[in-house]
Amino acid sequence: MHLFSPDNNPGSSFVNLLTAVGVHAPAPESKIDVPHATTCVALRYADGVLMAGDRRATAGNLISHRGMEKVVQADNYSGVAIAGAAGPAMEMIRLFQLQLEHYEKMEGKQLSLEGKANQLSMMVRGNLPAAMQGLAVVPIFGGFDLLDGTGRLWDYDVTGGRYEEREFVATGSGSLHAGTVVKVGWRTDMGRDAAVALACRSLWEAADADSATGGPDALRGIYPIVATITSAGWQSVDDAELAGVFQSIASEVQAR
Amino acid sequence: MSMPFYVPPEQQMKDRADFARKGIARGRALVGVQFDQGILLVAENPSSTLRKVSEIYDRIAFAGVGKYNEFDQLRQAGVRAADLTGYQYSRLDVDARSLANQYAQIMGQIFTHDSKPLEVEILVAEVGLTADEDRLFHILYDGTVMDETNFSVLGGDAEAISERMSSNFESGCNLSGALKCALAALAGADRQLSADDLEVATLQRGNGRRCFTRVVDADVASLLA
Numbered sequence: 001m002h003l004f005s006p007d008n009n010p011g012s013s014f015v016n017l018l019t020a021v022g023v024h025a026p027a028p029e030s031k032i033d034v035p036h037a038t039t040c041v042a043l044r045y046a047d048g049v050l051m052a053g054d055r056r057a058t059a060g061n062l063i064s065h066r067g068m069e070k071v072v073q074a075d076n077y078s079g080v081a082i083a084g085a086a087g088p089a090m091e092m093i094r095l096f097q098l099q100l101e102h103y104e105k106m107e108g109k110q111l112s113l114e115g116k117a118n119q120l121s122m123m124v125r126g127n128l129p130a131a132m133q134g135l136a137v138v139p140i141f142g143g144f145d146l147l148d149g150t151g152r153l154w155d156y157d158v159t160g161g162r163y164e165e166r167e168f169v170a171t172g173s174g175s176l177h178a179g180t181v182v183k184v185g186w187r188t189d190m191g192r193d194a195a196v197a198l199a200c201r202s203l204w205e206a207a208d209a210d211s212a213t214g215g216p217d218a219l220r221g222i223y224p225i226v227a228t229i230t231s232a233g234w235q236s237v238d239d240a241e242l243a244g245v246f247q248s249i250a251s252e253v254q255a256r
Numbered sequence: 257m258s259m260p261f262y263v264p265p266e267q268q269m270k271d272r273a274d275f276a277r278k279g280i281a282r283g284r285a286l287v288g289v290q291f292d293q294g295i296l297l298v299a300e301n302p303s304s305t306l307r308k309v310s311e312i313y314d315r316i317a318f319a320g321v322g323k324y325n326e327f328d329q330l331r332q333a334g335v336r337a338a339d340l341t342g343y344q345y346s347r348l349d350v351d352a353r354s355l356a357n358q359y360a361q362i363m364g365q366i367f368t369h370d371s372k373p374l375e376v377e378i379l380v381a382e383v384g385l386t387a388d389e390d391r392l393f394h395i396l397y398d399g400t401v402m403d404e405t406n407f408s409v410l411g412g413d414a415e416a417i418s419e420r421m422s423s424n425f426e427s428g429c430n431l432s433g434a435l436k437c438a439l440a441a442l443a444g445a446d447r448q449l450s451a452d453d454l455e456v457a458t459l460q461r462g463n464g465r466r467c468f469t470r471v472v473d474a475d476v477a478s479l480l481a
Contacts, residue, residue, distance in 0.1 A: 001333050001334070001337040001355075001361075001362060002333060002336060003329065003362060010336075014343075017336055018343075023340070023343075023344065094343075098343055101339075102335065102339050105335045105339075106332060106335055108310065
């Protein structure tokens with residue numbers, strides 16, 4: 001247990017605490033090849049935001065994981081979706097979740113949604129040396145802003161650049177296809193079911209055209225992660241519902 | 257050059273203990289008590305922003321009495337230690353016993369080595385998967401740790417409150433029963449306490465990952481009704 005004097009106190013930041021006690025991972029010195037996680041989309045709809053991501057991780061031309069969860073709850077009212085090098089991405093999510101909880105416990109209240117988005121931006125920027133060596137991590141952050149009662153979305157670039165999006169955002173290798181599908185189908189004030197169907201359709205098309213994006217795997221019962229964040233908080237869409245949505249996409253494609 | 261007077265260690269320790277006890281006795285008391293679903297923490301605290309009771313980790317809460325800046329510093333150290341352990345190992349590896357030991361070491365060290373002992377008493381409470389695994393570690397200003405069962409009383413007038421608690425406490429009572437019991441013990445025969453005079457929180461089994469919940473004044477009032 002550490003007692004810090006006022007002049008070297010790391011404050012409410014868990015990342016500063018890790019530095020103060022000497023726990024941090026060094027960036028690699030040369031370019032390395034690691035599993036990559038792929039397509040994620042997020043969109044705003046009537047009740048808040050919806051985030052979705054496929055489950056595949058690839059290493060070169062091989063599939064390294066079929067069941068990866070790239071869309072993760074950050075706290076009650078926010079979530080992160082991550083594309084990029086799987087290892088650093090998962091570590092960043094873990095640290096981000098802990099950072100939000102640590103702040104909440106130290107200060108006795110949650111960070112504002114804007115504050116959480118800025119915090120993630122600093123983490124992405126901190127990863128820049130590793131990104132230069134091929135370990136880029138590019139998240140999407142979404143959440144329900146309790147202050148103004150709406151869902152909000154941000155995307156990032158590898159330097160920690162933070163951009164708030166008003167409609168939707170897609171990231172990862174299949175983002176061109178997924179983003180186009182969402183762009184064509186997106187309407188202001190979409191209902192929840194329409195938003196789920198659109199996100200699933202976008203991942204379907206991304207998987208259809210991008211070898212690094214996994215489609216629904218009915219054989220193994222692995223479906224993309226889809227979750228909504230509304231005034232009721234984070235709710236993931238269950239596999240049974242997703243199976244139905246993908247079934248109807250499949251029959252529609254078959255009938256063409 | 258003036259020589260300091262020789263003070264025998266017995267006298268030194270006694271003076272420090274008296275000093276710390278006096279500081280603690282000035283503050284209001286706090287009760288941690290078991291109920292059927294977990295542990296209830298009730299502090300007499302008119303402030304709704306300066307907390308005496310707070311969350312440390314998934315199943316662990318902290319409560320302190322005495323000097324606010326001192327126990328708040330200990331609270332922060334506890335959150336940091338717990339989050340670091342959980343991050344470096346696993347969330348399951350964070351437990352109240354280890355935290356209580358770390359607190360005891362720090363407080364013992366400060367008691368013997370610093371120019372002034374801490375004027376605080378703290379409680380580290382952990383809700384187990386079953387009632388048998390609930391833990392209440394009461395740590396004194398000098399680092400003495402007590403592993404208490406059923407309930408624990410901290411702060412000014414603790415002896416009288418403890419007596420009232422032991423005559424009122426029924427094991428296996430529900431939340432409302434535990435709250436009434438704690439309130440009666442804190443207030444005594446000739447005082448009335450209402451919901452706004454209290455800070456109430458619970459560590460509740462089956463409350464998801466994070467078991468700690470603050471009970472707002474309106475809910476306290478309805479539990480007491």
